Amino acid sequence: AQTVTQSQPEMSxxxxxxxxxxxxxxxxxxxxxxxxxxxxxxRQMILxxxxxAYKQQNATENRFSVNFQxxxxxxxxxxxxxxxxxxxxxxxAFMITGTASKLTFGTGTRLQVTL
Amino acid sequence: DVxxxxxxxxxxxxxxxxxxxxxxxxxxxENMFWYRQDPxxxxxxxxxxxxxxxxxKGDIPEGYSVSREKKERFSLIxxxxxxxQTSMYLCASSEHxxxxxxxxxxxxxxxxxx
Numbered sequence: 001a002q003t004v005t006q007s008q009p010e011m012s013x014x015x016x017x018x019x020x021x022x023x024x025x026x027x028x029x030x031x032x033x034x035x036x037x038x039x040x041x042x043r044q045m046i047l048x049x050x051x052x053a054y055k056q057q058n059a060t061e062n063r064f065s066v067n068f069q070x071x072x073x074x075x076x077x078x079x080x081x082x083x084x085x086x087x088x089x090x091x092x093a094f095m096i097t098g099t100a101s102k103l104t105f106g107t108g109t110r111l112q113v114t115l
Numbered sequence: 116d117v118x119x120x121x122x123x124x125x126x127x128x129x130x131x132x133x134x135x136x137x138x139x140x141x142x143x144x145e146n147m148f149w150y151r152q153d154p155x156x157x158x159x160x161x162x163x164x165x166x167x168x169x170x171x172k173g174d175i176p177e178g179y180s181v182s183r184e185k186k187e188r189f190s191l192i193x194x195x196x197x198x199x200q201t202s203m204y205l206c207a208s209s210e211h212x213x214x215x216x217x218x219x220x221x222x223x224x225x226x227x228x229x
Contacts, residue, residue, distance in 0.1 A: 009155070033215035045205065045220035052215060091157060101146050101165075101209045101216055102173070105158040 002027045004094050006106035013082045014114055020067075021077040021109045023092030031097040034068065034075045039108075040088040048090070051075065079111075087113045118142070121206050121221035128228050134193040136224050138206030145210055147189035148218065149173075149181065152203040161204075164189055196228045 003026045013019035025034070036048040051059045051068050058066050063083075067076045079086055092106040122137035140147065146165050150158040160173030162181040170181050178200060182190045189208075193200055206221040 004157075006157075043203075043223045045207075047217045050215060050217070095215060097214065101211070101214075101218065102148070102160060102163060103158075103207075103218060104160075105150075107155055107157040 002029070002094050002096065002104045004092050004104055004106035006092055006109050008109045009107070010110045010112070012112045012114060013079075015082055015084060017082055018078060018080045019082055019111065021079075021090050021092075021111065023075045023077070023106055025073050025075065025092070025094050027073070027094065027096070029096050033095045033097070034066075035093040035095070035103070036064070036066070036077045037091045037093060037105075038086075038088045039091065040085075045091075049077065082113045084113050084115075087111060119206055119208055119219050119221040121204075121224050123224050124222060126224055126226045128193075128196050128226065130197060130228055132193075132196050132228075134196045134226070134228075136191040136193075136204055136206075136226070138189045138191070138208075138221055139187055140189075140208040140219070141187065142208065142210070142219070143186065144208035144219075145186075146208060146218075147183065148207040148209075149179075149189065149191045150205045150207065151175065152205055152223070158205065161191065196226075198228050200226065201228045202226060 032053045034051045039045045063080045089108045093103045119140045148163040149161040164170045164183045180192045204224045207218040209218045
């Protein structure tokens with residue numbers, strides 16, 4: 001069974017600063033995908049960024065980037081130039097290739113961006 | 116834009132009632148999912164379906180059943196609601212199978228069983 005661990009239940013960052021959210025996972029599979037999803041107070045879950053395990057290059061989407069360390073089974077999310085709209089729950093998620101796209105989620109990190 | 120619509124944002128039901136949570140997606144996605152979200156536990160998969168009339172158990176199927184009679188609609192059924200089923204329920208859909216495709220979520224139904 002796959003597990004995803006987010007060890008930071010809550011974090012806070014000042015506007016315009018950089019913050020890193022941690023995620024580790026455990027699997028014996030070699031082909032998989034990793035995701036970060038964001039859930040703002042509106043409850044609408046949206047995809048932030050996706051990483052394919054076979055790609056060594058770290059994924060980047062504007063102010064969001066990941067540090068993917070496959071050997072260490074680590075997948076952290078870096079948010080640069082934090083904005084008030086980044087305040088949300090962030091979930092790390094894992095998907096094995098070829099399993100009907102089932103996602104296994106971590107417990108989430110609540111991020112508060114302050115002035 | 117993909118839209119996943121859940122029939123209710125808030126629902127209050129009595130213990131022992133049969134409860135139906137409805138989810139409709141408008142992008143012809145093959146896959147549909149029901150997750151339960153609880154504080155400190157994240158999202159846990161209850162049931163999923165990758166085709167009409169097909170269903171598979173997720174990690175916590177006990178006390179739940181599902182129905183998928185049409186491709187766009189996936190219903191979660193609580194046969195006899197209990198207080199430990201008070202939670203946030205999220206429906207999601209995605210296309211294809213296992214190729215890292217994005218899951219699109221509804222806005223959730225916060226169910227309270229009293």
